[in-house]
Amino acid sequence: MAKKKFARESVTIMTEMVLPNDTNTLNNLMGGRLMHWMDIVAAISAQKHSNRIVVTASADSISFKQPINLGNVVTLKAQVTRSFNSSMEVYIEVTAEDIPASKKLTTHRAFFTFVAVDQNGRPIEIPELIPETAEEKELYEGALRRRQLRLVLAKRMKPEDAQELKSIFNLDQPS
Ligand SMILES: CC(C)(COP(=O)(O)OP(=O)(O)OC[C@H]1O[C@@H](n2cnc3c(N)ncnc32)[C@H](O)[C@@H]1OP(=O)(O)O)[C@@H](O)C(=O)NCCC(=O)NCCS
Numbered sequence: 001m002a003k004k005k006f007a008r009e010s011v012t013i014m015t016e017m018v019l020p021n022d023t024n025t026l027n028n029l030m031g032g033r034l035m036h037w038m039d040i041v042a043a044i045s046a047q048k049h050s051n052r053i054v055v056t057a058s059a060d061s062i063s064f065k066q067p068i069n070l071g072n073v074v075t076l077k078a079q080v081t082r083s084f085n086s087s088m089e090v091y092i093e094v095t096a097e098d099i100p101a102s103k104k105l106t107t108h109r110a111f112f113t114f115v116a117v118d119q120n121g122r123p124i125e126i127p128e129l130i131p132e133t134a135e136e137k138e139l140y141e142g143a144l145r146r147r148q149l150r151l152v153l154a155k156r157m158k159p160e161d162a163q164e165l166k167s168i169f170n171l172d173q174p175s
Contacts, residue, residue, distance in 0.1 A: 003127050003128075004127055004128045004129070004130050005049055005127045005128075005129060005130065006129075006130050006132060007079055007080060007081070007129055007130065007131045007132065007133075007136040007139075007140070008079075008132065008136075009048060009049065010045045010046070010048045010049040010078075010079050010080040010090075010129075011045070011077065011078070011079050012041050012042075012044045012045040012048060012077070012078045012079070013041075013075060013076070013077050013078075014037060014040065014041040014044075014075070014076045014078075015073060015074070015075050015076075016037060016073070016074045016076075017071070017072070017073050017074070018068060018069065018070050018071060018072050018073075018074060019070075020070065022070075023070050026067070027069065027070045028067040028068060028069055028070070029067070029068040029069075029070075029072070029074070029096075031064060034068070034074075034094065034108065035059065035062070037074070037076055038059070038062075038076060038078075038092050038094070038108075038110055038112065039056055039059070039112065041076040041077075041078040041092060042056075042078045042090040042092050042112040042114065043056065043114060044078070045078035045079060045080055045090050046080060046088055046090055046114035046116070048080075049080040049083060049088055049126065049127065049129065050083075050088065050114075050116040050126040050127065052116035052117065052118075052124060052126065053116070053117055053118075053119075054114040054115065054116050054117070055114065055115055055117055055121075056112060056113070056114055057087060057113045057114060057115045058112065058113045058150055058154065059110065059111075059112045059113075060110070060111055060112075060113075060146075060150055061109070061110055061111045061146070062108065062109075062110040063108060063109055063110070064107075064108060065106075065107050065108060065109075066096070066105055066107040066108075067107075068094075068096040068107055069096070069098070071098070072096040072097060072098055073096070073097045073099055074094060074095070074096050074097075075094070075095045075096075075097070076092055076093075076094050077092070077093050077094075077095075078090050078091070078092045079091055079136075079139075080129055081111075081129075081131075081136070081139035081140055081142075081143045082129055082131075082139070082140045082143035082144070082147075083126050083127060083128060083129045084147065085123070085125060085126075086115050086116050086117070086123035086124055086125060086126060087113055087114065087115045087116075087123075087126075087147075088113070088114055088116070088126060088129070089111055089112070089113050089143045089146065089147065090111065090112045090113070090114060091109070091110075091111055091139055092108075092109065092110045092111075092112065093106060093108075093109050094106070094107050094108035094109070094110075095107065111146060113147075113150065144164045145162075145164040145165050145168060148162035148163075148164050148165045149162070149165055152165070
C-alpha cells in the first residue's frame with residue numbers, strides 16, 4: 001500500500017441553497033437532487049484520500065429524517081471512514097439551516113462506497129486510513145461490518161464469510 005493518510009485529510013464540505021428548481025410540489029428539496037449533491041461531495045472526499053479517479057460502487061443507509069425546505073441552506077460534510085484495497089467508505093452528514101429563523105438541523109446521514117480506478121477503469125490500491133478522533137475511530141470500527149453487509153446483499157460475499165457481521169449476532173455460538 002502506497003502510504004497512510006489521516007481521516008481528517010479527506011474532510012470535504014459543500015454548501016448549497018435550495019432554489020425552486022430543486023424542489024418537489026410540496027416546496028421541499030427533492031431526494032434525487034440531495035443524492036446528487038451527496039455523490040459529488042463524497043466523490044471529492046474519496047479523491048482527496050486516494051488521489052485517484054473514483055467511481056461510485058454503492059450508496060446505502062441513506063436516511064431521510066426531515067424534509068428540507070425551499071430557501072434552506074444545505075451543508076454536506078463528507079469524510080472517508082475506512083479504506084480497504086481499492087474501495088473506501090465515505091460517511092456523509094447533511095444539515096439544513098433556516099438562517100432567518102436561526103434554525104439548524106441534521107437531516108440526513110448516508111454511507112457511500114467509492115472505488116479508485118486507473119485510466120482504464122481498473123481498481124487500484126489506495127492508502128490506508130488512520131482515524132484519530134473518537135468519532136473517526138467509531139466510524140472506522142463499524143466500517144468493516146457495513147462493508148460485509150453490503151457485499152453480502154450485493155452477492156459479492158457469502159454470508160458465512162462475513163465474520164464481523166456474524167459476531168454481532170453470535171451466529172457461531174452453540175445455542
Ligand atoms: C466498482 C467497480 C470498479 C468494481 O469493479 P470490479 O471489476 O467488480 O472489481 P472488483 O471485484 O475487483 O472489486 C473492486 C472493489 O470494489 C468493491 N465493490 C464492488 N462492488 C461493490 C458494491 N456493490 N458495494 C461495495 N463495494 C463494491 C469490492 O469490494 C472491491 O473492494 P476492495 O478492492 O477494497 O476489496 C465496477 O463495478 C464499476 O466500474 N462499476 C460502475 C461504477 C460507476 O459507473 N459508478 C457510477 C454510478 S452510475
